Amino acid sequence: MNSKNLNPNVSVDCVVFGFDNEKLNILLIEQKPINPSIKPQSALPGDLVLEEESLDDAACRVLHELTGLTGIYLRQFKTFGDPNRVRDVKDLAWLQTYREYPQARVITIAYYALVKMNDFSPEASSFADRVYWCDIHNIPPLAFDHNLIAAEGLLTLRREFEAHRIGFELLPKKFTLSHLQRLYEIILDRKFDKRNFRKKILRENILTPLMEKQQGVYHKPARLYQFNLEELQEHTAFNGNPIAI
């Protein structure tokens, strides 16, 4: 790509969430090593916007270029514009290697995405040397202000989950009630009583029990469920009444 087509002042960054039935993770890239004396940093997948590209298109393109992911639902959530957000000395060496105007102020539009971890196998390319999932409770120091962006992304997910149940896309198509409870607990950061949780969630009528059970587990296999999409849409529509469990 011709770097002349890149807007030096505006970028996009993506907070991609994945759930492995146990932990909530975000997708990070590790920068290509510049020289042996500098330890490569990790960062959210992100890059400058092309001059003639919409922001949504930029987010899709950049995520695809760096991680191979495609066909993912991305949602803009906040724009970060601290004048010094890319001026920390720790970020300078890297910016100098791949930005035409490393001194330019960069305002970044942050997106979040929810992916079913089993359906996607990210692969590093472009200036990403490696791409990996990282537990949200164990995020290393990231480049630029990316720790802040990741934290705000999580806060947004929590709010949207509470208000509109956005977050169920993280589950596989068929899941157990334990997995669903775990998702509630990890997004909302609190524990639920197992019996109460099951009673409440089943009363809502958003789940359809299947005749199938879990396979390949050591414990007694649990029943699988899937979402009753029509009911769920009623419950989660932006114009409907939000419902809290």
Add this chain to the structure above:
Amino acid sequence: MNSKNLNPNVSVDCVVFGFDNEKLNILLIEQKPINPSIKPQSALPGDLVLEEESLDDAACRVLHELTGLTGIYLRQFKTFGDPNRVRDVKDLAWLQTYREYPQARVITIAYYALVKMNDFSPEASSFADRVYWCDIHNIPPLAFDHNLIAAEGLLTLRREFEAHRIGFELLPKKFTLSHLQRLYEIILDRKFDKRNFRKKILRENILTPLMEKQQGVYHKPARLYQFNLEELQEHTAFNGNPIAI
């Protein structure tokens, strides 16, 4: 201000809501006339961001410069980045008169604000010739993509009101139940039955009845209420459970 300090690619725009107990309004500016053959356009208050200024600071400064409003709670809600959003031929003449790079792509960070209309008297200055309140149901064709931004601002207010009751700042400190019902109806765009509305809202315990009644009205004066702020905070906190009426 030295225009050299302005970032040519990034602006802020403000959707300021005001409620007059009857209608929901937004604040518009009318551009200074360029020449007699061109009818001045209306627009949302907005302008380019200074190179060394945060986005929140820019929104406050720009709103103050154009309308005199200050001390207002502004909240970022969405960034608009269609590559052609400031290239419509209708906007060219005006851009040429006051922008150093009228051809530059401009990405704008949109804010919304809620003001008690009685507490603020906006006054036009800078490149605003006139500033006025406009009923949301009667917005004229605006400059750039400002009709879209205003519509998305309204959608955001509606969503946040449903999920977190953000919107009560639009009411005066003391209000009648009719005014409160009217606010619900206009933001959510639907009618409520008067008796049911009163029953439900009083049951929530977020209102404190005052010993005062309305003054200067021709009909029988209604009792005034104010918010029970502690209860309201419980109900509206972002981390609490959203509640729908």
